[in-house]
Amino acid sequence: MYNPYPQYNPYFQQMQAMQASAPAPTLPQQQIIQVNGKASVDTISLAPNSSILVMDTSAPIVWMCVSDGVGKVTATPYDIVVHKEEPPVDVKSIEQRIAVIESTISEMEEKINAKSNVSRVKSKSALADDSAD
Numbered sequence: 001m002y003n004p005y006p007q008y009n010p011y012f013q014q015m016q017a018m019q020a021s022a023p024a025p026t027l028p029q030q031q032i033i034q035v036n037g038k039a040s041v042d043t044i045s046l047a048p049n050s051s052i053l054v055m056d057t058s059a060p061i062v063w064m065c066v067s068d069g070v071g072k073v074t075a076t077p078y079d080i081v082v083h084k085e086e087p088p089v090d091v092k093s094i095e096q097r098i099a100v101i102e103s104t105i106s107e108m109e110e111k112i113n114a115k116s117n118v119s120r121v122k123s124k125s126a127l128a129d130d131s132a133d
Contacts, residue, residue, distance in 0.1 A: 041065065041075045 033054045035041050041054060046067040054063040054075075064076045 035063070038075075038077075044073055044075070046071065046073050 033044075033052065034057050035044070035054050037056065037058045041056070041063050044052070044054065044065055046052060046065060048067055048069050048071045051064065051066040054065055055061075056063060056077075060080050061077045062080050064078060065073050066076075067073045
């Protein structure tokens with residue numbers, strides 16, 4: 001049955017008391033480990049079969065440190081760069097570029113057609129000269 005006044009329900013009050021006395025879960029501490037070059041990376045010790053990312057302060061590098069079953073650490077460097085947003089696409093500039101390409105193609109077609117007409121005229125005159133002989 002629904003109780004519209006839960007604050008007067010003794011079970012509700014008991015549940016609130018239990019929740020208030022329960023300890024809040026603690027989250028593990030998060031941190032960024034920083035090193036200064038390969039020599040500093042080589043001094044890192046890890047528990048067996050674990051891994052960690054380490055930031056290098058001397059270069060834009062992130063080191064992936066992985067330990068094997070006996071605790072030997074292998075460090076692999078990865079280059080990092082600052083993320084740059086892509087510029088938005090400008091539709092007008094694309095339309096302008098397409099218009100320039102279309103005009104260039106039509107100019108080329110006109111030149112090709114003009115050359116082919118000249119060569120046809122030459123070939124007709126050559127045929128006329130051969131027939132006259």
